[in-house]
Every structure is written in C-alpha cells, then in structure tokens.
Amino acid sequence: MSDPDEGRAEPASALAGVPDEFQRLWTPHRMAYIQAGPEPLKHDCPFCAAPGKSDEEGLIVARGETAYVLLNLFPYNSGHLLVCPYRHFGTYDEATPEEVAEIGALTQVAMRVLRKVANCDGFNLGMNQGEVAGAGVAAHLHQHVVPRWATDANFFPIIAKTKALPQLLGEVRQSVADGWPVL
Numbered sequence: 049m050s051d052p053d054e055g056r057a058e059p060a061s062a063l064a065g066v067p068d069e070f071q072r073l074w075t076p077h078r079m080a081y082i083q084a085g086p087e088p089l090k091h092d093c094p095f096c097a098a099p100g101k102s103d104e105e106g107l108i109v110a111r112g113e114t115a116y117v118l119l120n121l122f123p124y125n126s127g128h129l130l131v132c133p134y135r136h137f138g139t140y141d142e143a144t145p146e147e148v149a150e151i152g153a154l155t156q157v158a159m160r161v162l163r164k165v166a167n168c169d170g171f172n173l174g175m176n177q178g179e180v181a182g183a184g185v186a187a188h189l190h191q192h193v194v195p196r197w198a199t200d201a202n203f204f205p206i207i208a209k210t211k212a213l214p215q216l217l218g219e220v221r222q223s224v225a226d227g228w229p230v231l
C-alpha cells in the first residue's frame with residue numbers, strides 16, 4: 049500500500065526546530081566544501097593544492113611565474129580574490145624579490161579587472177600575517193583583494209550576522225578570468 053503523504057511537503061509548523069534571530073541564506077554551491085569537511089583544510093594547504101587543479105576546480109583566474117590569483121572560497125564580497133605565491137611560506141618578509149614583484153603586479157591587474165568587470169568603487173587590500181592577525185591559512189602567504197561598492201555596507205552583517213553574496217563562485221571566476229588580460 050502506498051503512503052498517501054509520500055512526496056508531499058510538510059507545513060513548516062509541523063517540523064521540529066527552534067526559531068532564532070538568524071536569517072537563513074541557502075548557499076547550495078558551498079555543499080562541495082562542506083562535504084569535504086574541515087580535515088583537508090587542517091592537514092593540507094589549500095594554496096599549495098589549488099594550482100594542481102583545473103582553473104575551474106581550483107577557482108583560479110590567472111597563473112603567473114611565481115604567483116597566481118584565485119577566488120576566495122570564503123568571500124567577504126563577490127569578487128574577493130587572493131594573490132598567492134606558489135611557494136609555501138608564511139610571511140611577506142620571506143618572499144623573494146621576484147615573488148614580491150609578481151604579487152604586486154598581479155594585485156594591480158586584479159584591481160583593474162575587478163573595476164572593469166564588477167564596477168566596484170573601491171578596494172581593501174591586505175595580508176594577515178599569522179593566526180593572531182586573523183590569517184585563516186597562516187602557513188601560506190596570501191594577499192586579499194576585496195572589491196567594495198558604495199552600497200555594499202548593508203545592514204545584513206550587523207543585524208543578521210550573515211553576508212549576502214549574490215553571485216555564485218563559478219560565475220564570478222568565469223567573469224574575472226574572461227576579463228583578465230592575455231599576456
């Protein structure tokens with residue numbers, strides 16, 4: 049005998065749960081990351097692993113000689129890029145002159161591309177050196193390039209403790225990669 053309720057959505061009031069003050073923004077594109085679990089991040093360096101993947105899989109937008117540019121998996125804003133040396137080291141003073149020059153040059157190109165494809169009004173640039181300074185992956189240097197818009201400081205992060213990210217990472221990667229100049 050078939051269940052007459054099968055396939056029927058239950059009304060929300062019939063489901064168990066505890067309401068709270070948080071908004072829910074459903075972000076199914078992050079499922080792959082969640083399914084991977086925290087272990088890969090703890091034990092493997094994501095910035096060493098990314099260049100071995102395809103551009104799409106590694107969220108890479110450009111590859112240089114000593115450094116490359118990828119999308120941040122945890123963007124503060126749509127188009128949040130990271131400029132990373134290929135070499136695994138933690139702090140800026142360990143970079144070779146070649147790495148310093150290329151990280152700087154890629155940062156400049158990233159700004160121009162974001163201004164063109166994302167029409168941003170400003171940028172936050174920076175490197176967090178060490179875990180105490182807020183580096184998520186402290187062992188591998190990375191420069192943040194965060195595009196800002198006059199309208200992006202909305203009320204979401206303050207009242208809802210959440211960030212609205214209107215574009216999927218794959219789409220953002222594609223538009224930044226398409227806008228990157230061919231050398």
Ligand SMILES: [Zn+2]
Nearest residue numbers: 093096136188
């Ligand atoms: Zn690394």
